[in-house]
Amino acid sequence: TQLLEQSPQFLSIQEGENLTVYCNSSSVFSSLQWYRQEPGEGPVLLVTVVTGGEVKKLKRLTFQFGDARKDSSLHITAAQPGDTGLYLCAGAKNTDKLIFGTGTRLQVFP
Amino acid sequence: NAGVMQNPRHLVRRRGQEARLRCSPMKGHSHVYWYRQLPEEGLKFMVYLQKENIIDESGMPKERFSAEFPKEGPSILRIQQVVRGDSAAYFCASSPVGSGGKNIQYFGAGTRLSVL
Numbered sequence: 510t511q512l513l514e515q516s517p518q519f520l521s522i523q524e525g526e527n528l529t530v531y532c533n534s535s536s537v538f539s540s541l542q543w544y545r546q547e548p549g550e551g552p553v554l555l556v557t558v559v560t561g562g563e564v565k566k567l568k569r570l571t572f573q574f575g576d577a578r579k580d581s582s583l584h585i586t587a588a589q590p591g592d593t594g595l596y597l598c599a600g601a602k603n604t605d606k607l608i609f610g611t612g613t614r615l616q617v618f619p
Numbered sequence: 620n621a622g623v624m625q626n627p628r629h630l631v632r633r634r635g636q637e638a639r640l641r642c643s644p645m646k647g648h649s650h651v652y653w654y655r656q657l658p659e660e661g662l663k664f665m666v667y668l669q670k671e672n673i674i675d676e677s678g679m680p681k682e683r684f685s686a687e688f689p690k691e692g693p694s695i696l697r698i699q700q701v702v703r704g705d706s707a708a709y710f711c712a713s714s715p716v717g718s719g720g721k722n723i724q725y726f727g728a729g730t731r732l733s734v735l
Contacts, residue, residue: 542723542724544726549728549731550728550729551623551625551710551726551727551728551729552662552710552726553726554723554724554725554726557723597661597662599662605650605652605667605674605675605714606652606664606667606675606677606678607652607654607662607664607712607724608664609654609661609662609663610661611661612661
């Protein structure tokens with residue numbers, strides 16, 4: 510059973526466009542992480558959100574945790590080719606294991 | 620400030636052989652997690668260990684797979700009698716003591732296992 514669904518699954522855009530990736534679940538999480546993974550490498554942590562309604566910004570990336578702590582979004586402003594990669598959300602419940610989302614593959618063309 | 624170190628990066632085994640994957644956590648981290656990423660799939664939790672203890676192995680296959688994190692040395696994920704379906708990328712992550720519910724995990728670059 511896949512607890513975290515990400516949408517869209519694939520996204521191809523031109524440099525300079527904005528985009529939003531969604532991470533949805535019917536379950537409540539105590540925290541949620543966003544990672545970016547490049548081919549042949551491990552996931553790199555971008556942000557952790559803990560509080561319902563929390564918004565965090567990392568340069569052109571804005572992360573939001575839903576009020577009910579069941580969903581999250583990642584918004585990228587003015588995307589650049591360097592943003593290309595696989596974006597993964599991962600939630601933690603009362604246990605320490607992370608439950609990963611299905612992933613969103615982003616391709617930004619110059 | 621070394622990150623999570625995994626070796627080897629690539630491992631090729633023939634069916635029936637044993638695979639040993641090693642993971643050294645970040646300095647000061649005593650919690651280690653192993654995840655598996657099958658081709659075209661997401662990461663799936665396998666096992667969570669602290670020094671000399673297995674805390675949660677709910678994601679480990681019942682047979683052929685084992686993991687340890689000894690008092691000294693790296694964590695080892697061991698796969699006996701490998702089969703082609705074991706071909707995947709295996710990632711190790713570590714977190715510091717008292718992640719306080721935030722459960723911030725840092726990942727290594729992974730070991731890519733290919734079973735011929």
